[in-house]
Every structure is written in C-alpha cells, then in structure tokens.
Amino acid sequence: MKRGYPGSPSSSGPPQSRLKHNPEGDGQFLEDETTKIFARKVADHYSARTNQTLEEREASPIIHLKKLNNWIKSVLIQLYARRGDAVLDLACGKGGDLIKWDKAKIGYYVGIDIAEGSIEDCRTRYNGDADHHQRRKKFTFPARLLCGDCFEVRLDKELAEEAPFDICSCQFAMHYSWSTEARARRALANISALLRPGGILIGTMPDANVIVRKLREAEGLTFGNSVYWIRFDEEYADKDAVDCPEWIVPFHVFKALAEEYDFELVFAKNSHQFVEEYLKKPEFVELMRRLGALGDGNQDQSTLSPDEWEVAYLYLAFVLRKRGQPDRTQQRTGRRDKGKMHIEKEDIMYIKS
Numbered sequence: 001m002k003r004g005y006p007g008s009p010s011s012s013g014p015p016q017s018r019l020k021h022n023p024e025g026d027g028q029f030l031e032d033e034t035t036k037i038f039a040r041k042v043a044d045h046y047s048a049r050t051n052q053t054l055e056e057r058e059a060s061p062i063i064h065l066k067k068l069n070n071w072i073k074s075v076l077i078q079l080y081a082r083r084g085d086a087v088l089d090l091a092c093g094k095g096g097d098l099i100k101w102d103k104a105k106i107g108y109y110v111g112i113d114i115a116e117g118s119i120e121d122c123r124t125r126y127n128g129d130a131d132h133h134q135r136r137k138k139f140t141f142p143a144r145l146l147c148g149d150c151f152e153v154r155l156d157k158e159l160a161e162e163a164p165f166d167i168c169s170c171q172f173a174m175h176y177s178w179s180t181e182a183r184a185r186r187a188l189a190n191i192s193a194l195l196r197p198g199g200i201l202i203g204t205m206p207d208a209n210v211i212v213r214k215l216r217e218a219e220g221l222t223f224g225n226s227v228y229w230i231r232f233d234e235e236y237a238d239k240d241a242v243d244c245p246e247w248i249v250p251f252h253v254f255k256a257l258a259e260e261y262d263f264e265l266v267f268a269k270n271s272h273q274f275v276e277e278y279l280k281k282p283e284f285v286e287l288m289r290r291l292g293a294l295g296d297g298n299q300d301q302s303t304l305s306p307d308e309w310e311v312a313y314l315y316l317a318f319v320l321r322k323r324g325q326p327d328r329t330q331q332r333t334g335r336r337d338k339g340k341m342h343i344e345k346e347d348i349m350y351i352k353s
Contacts (some may be wrong), residue, residue: 005031054070055202065308067293069204069300072271073171074100074287075278076202078276081106085166086336088159088194090150090187091173095122102139108336111160112146119297123343134142142339145225151177151186151279158194158351161335164196170203174254184257192261197324203264207270207316208248225307240320251316258320266319271342 034281060066081087089097101109113119127202128149146158156163166218168191177187190200214233215222223229254266269277278284287296294303304312340347 002142010258030080041241046077061106062308062311064293064302064304065227065311067291067313068271068304068308068312069172069294070096070272071284071288071291072204073097073169074291075274075284076204076317077101077104077169078287080200080202081167083107086110086162086164088168088191090170090191090296091176093118097169097171098122098126098139106141107160108339109143110146110162110165110339112148112150112155113265114147114149116147117287119145119348120345123345123348127342133182141194142336142341143343144339144349145343145347146351148349150190150352151183152353153351154186155190158349162338163194165194165199166196167200167304168195170201174203175205175247175249176251178254182217184254185261188258188261188263190323192263195322196326197322198326199322200319201264201320201322202314204271204317205254206246206248208250209313210270211248218291225293225310227305227307230314239339251318262321262323264323266321268316268318271315271317272309274317275312286328295329316338 031151077100083103083105085104086108087101087106087110089101089111091111092113093115095111098109109121111119113122123145126139126145128138143248144162170187170191174187177183197203211230213229219222222229224230255268255287256266279288292302
C-alpha cells in the first residue's frame with residue numbers, strides 16, 4: 001500500500017511473519033536485509049523533511065487536519081500523564097509534542113527517533129532555538145535524546161538505569177514496526193520492559209478496518225480525495241510519488257500480540273469516534289478552540305474541510321496499560337541524572353543493533 005497527502009509520507013504492503021516469539025525471551029529478534037533497507041528509507045525520508053515557518057505551516061492544505069491530530073495527542077496526554085511522570089517518547093520526530101508534555105508538568109523525558117535530522121531538530125526545539133513564536137520559557141523537565149531504531153535495538157539495555165517509565169507515547173509510528181513480526185515484537189518488548197506495572201502506552205496509528213473497507217468499496221486499487229490518496233501497489237513504480245514504506249496493522253492482531261507482553265487494552269477509538277466523545281467535555285472543547293482545528297470561534301471561522309475530515313477517519317487512537325499494580329516505593333527510582341536542561345550535539349546517544 002502507498003499512501004500520500006500534501007507533506008506526508010507514502011506507504012506500502014502488509015506485515016509478513018518472519019520469526020516466532022522466543023518463549024525464553026532472549027531478545028534475539030533477527031532482521032533480514034530488506035527490512036533494514038526499509039527502516040533506513042523511513043529515516044532518510046523524515047531526516048530530509050525541512051522545518052516549516054509558521055506562515056508555511058498555516059498555508060498547508062491540511063493545516064486543520066494537523067491541528068486536529070495535535071488536539072487528539074493533547075487529549076491523550078492530558079488524560080494519562082501525571083505531574084512528575086517519566087516519559088518515553090518513541091519515534092519522537094522533531095519534538096512536536098514537547099510543549100504538550102511540558103503543560104502536563106512531567107518530570108523527565110527521553111525521546112528516541114531513527115532519523116538523525118529529526119533528532120537534531122528535536123534538540124534545537126528543546127533548547128529553545130526553534131519555534132520562537134510558540135516558546136515563552138524553557139522547558140521545565142530534563143531530557144535525554146537517542147538516535148536509533150527503537151523497533152530493532154534493545155532499549156532496556158540502553159535505558160536500564162533510567163527505567164521504569166510511567167508513560168510511553170508512540171504517535172503515528174507504531175505501524176512502522178510491523179514490517180516483520182520480529183520488529184513488532186521488539187517494539188512491544190522494549191515498551192513492556194521499560195514501563196512500570198500499571199504504566200500506560202498511548203498512541204495513534206492507521207485504522208486498518210477503515211482502510212480495507214475503503215479498498216473494497218473502491219474501483220481498482222486506488223482511492224482518495226483532494227488531499228490524500230492510497231494505492232495498493234507491490235511494485236512502487238511511481239518514481240515521482242513521495243515514497244516511504246508503511247504497513248497497515250489489523251488492530252485485533254496488534255492487541256493480541258500486545259497481550260503477550262503483559263498489556264491490556266484500555267480503549268481503541270477511530271479518530272471520528274474520539275472527537276465525538278471528547279468534544280462533549282468542556283475542557284477539551286476549549287483546547288480545540290485554542291488549537292484552531294475547528295476555527296477559534298471568533299475571527300477565525302475556518303475549519304476542517306470534508307476531505308480533511310475523511311483523512312482523519314483513516315486513523316485511530318489507542319491506550320494500553322501494562323498489567324500489574326504499581327509499587328509506589330519503586331516509582332521514580334531510576335537514575336535521571338543523564339537528562340539535561342540544555343542538550344548539546346555530543347549529548348545525543350547514537351545506538352545501533
């Protein structure tokens with residue numbers, strides 16, 4: 001499958017099982033060379049994406065969709081993050097959620113991303129060298145940044161001294177781990193190993209049920225509208241398309257695999273359902289107004305176009321909880337002295353399998 005819309009990556013084919021779970025848990029999840037090439041392609045794609053000015057961002061044909069996605073992520077963080085929490089942000093990208101975490105008054109942040117360019121942008125954003133129009137003060141929590149493939153390397157080794165974490169976030173990225181069963185298992189093994197009992201995993205990902213339904217209703221292998229398209233194509237023949245491999249994940253399969261790693265489902269909601277439910281709460285209505293996905297209710301009367309709203313239908317939000325009761329005596333016992341309030345280039349840790 002290839003997916004695209006203005007300013008977005010494209011996508012490709014469903015996951016293929018290559019390795020069964022090792023019941024002894026020795027962590028040896030083997031990769032084939034094709035998978036590693038795909039992972040590098042994803043990294044190169046996101047590293048090459050340039051930062052936009054505020055004016056360029058507002059001119060985007062999907063600006064209200066982006067604001068809606070920010071609202072959904074903000075609601076998830078407000079629902080589940082607690083003051084002083086230690087946060088693990090997988091596929092943190094350019095640090096677009098740093099302000100959200102700051103508003104939640106977290107105590108510690110570790111971000112990891114496969115793309116070197118994105119991690120560098122995250123570093124400058126954390127330090128206050130970017131997005132001056134949004135920043136009024138420095139972030140209140142110490143942070144640490146890692147560059148590596150969090151769906152391939154063993155993060156429990158790299159972050160052993162800082163675990164356990166209270167909450168893990170993986171936004172619009174978990175499906176990248178589903179190129180093989182090995183990577184999907186590594187992703188869940190990493191998160192489970194680093195979260196405390198009772199810890200929370202929040203995320204967003206494509207809604208496979210919706211995508212497959214639209215494919216069945218489409219004439220041929222392509223469907224979309226004025227701001228997005230999806231084409232199921234095994235050959236990637238269109239050299240002009242923005243091409244970044246992705247996979248659709250049937251959520252019941254994801255849930256079943258997550259249960260093997262001590263997770264239980266709290267909820268999974270399509271973005272349309274999520275919006276309908278949480279816009280009934282006054283505090284989230286006000287948040288929506290401030291973010292402007294539906295206009296600000298005053299001078300700005302703009303809102304999502306019908307085509308942007310259709311794109312939102314392609315995604316879902318999910319929350320998983322690690323089984324077990326938190327041991328209050330063990331919380332926040334991890335060493336957090338590796339975190340910095342100002343991150344230099346040499347502070348970024350580069351990890352490889």
